[in-house]
Amino acid sequence: MSDDSGLHALVVTFLGLSLVSVGGGIAVLPEMSRLVVQEHGWMSQLQFAKLFALAQAAPGPNIMVVGLIGWHVAGAAGMFLAMLAMCGPTSLLAYAFSRLQRRELPWLRRAERGLVPIAIGLIAASGLLLAEGTVREAPPVLAVVLASFLFVWRTQRSPLWVLLGGAGFGAALLR
Numbered sequence: 001m002s003d004d005s006g007l008h009a010l011v012v013t014f015l016g017l018s019l020v021s022v023g024g025g026i027a028v029l030p031e032m033s034r035l036v037v038q039e040h041g042w043m044s045q046l047q048f049a050k051l052f053a054l055a056q057a058a059p060g061p062n063i064m065v066v067g068l069i070g071w072h073v074a075g076a077a078g079m080f081l082a083m084l085a086m087c088g089p090t091s092l093l094a095y096a097f098s099r100l101q102r103r104e105l106p107w108l109r110r111a112e113r114g115l116v117p118i119a120i121g122l123i124a125a126s127g128l129l130l131a132e133g134t135v136r137e138a139p140p141v142l143a144v145v146l147a148s149f150l151f152v153w154r155t156q157r158s159p160l161w162v163l164l165g166g167a168g169f170g171a172a173l174l175r
Contacts, residue, residue: 007074007077010073013035013036013040014083014086017035018085019090024119024123025061025065025066026123027119027123028122029129030125032065032069033048036069051065051072063087066082066083067079131145140169144169147165148162148166151165
């Protein structure tokens with residue numbers, strides 16, 4: 001694939017994702033994964049999960065994974081164009097809707113309430129996708145995910161304990 005066709009594919013891919021990212025960029029993670037891994041073949045599912053984890057570990061917006069994918073595919077230009085394609089259209093839409101919200105429009109309130117369950121479903125699908133791709137490569141991760149879920153659900157303790165436990169588990173696997 002030439003650099004121009006790779007850049008074009010990146011821009012088209014992330015422009016499309018940008019316009020359906022109800023609930024934030026992470027809400028379209030399953031579709032992003034499908035496009036990046038299966039349709040374009042830019043990386044494996046494990047590489048995708050690792051880039052996502054790296055983006056989440058770094059300070060800044062959680063959509064930084066798009067920049068990492070762009071970098072992986074086409075270097076610095078790919079990173080810049082992928083981020084612009086992902087963030088540009090939604091930024092313009094957010095600005096336009098912020099202008100509308102100053103008016104009391106009943107249809108806008110109903111639309112906002114209707115988008116909430118869609119966003120929750122998309123974000124839940126993202127979590128399942130990441131867990132599925134990771135568990136295939138590292139089965140002990142499933143036990144950690146389930147233990148973390150149960151800990152947060154059934155106790156009143158801080159979720160920071162889950163982060164500390166996950167860090168310890170990750171450090172143990174690195175040895």
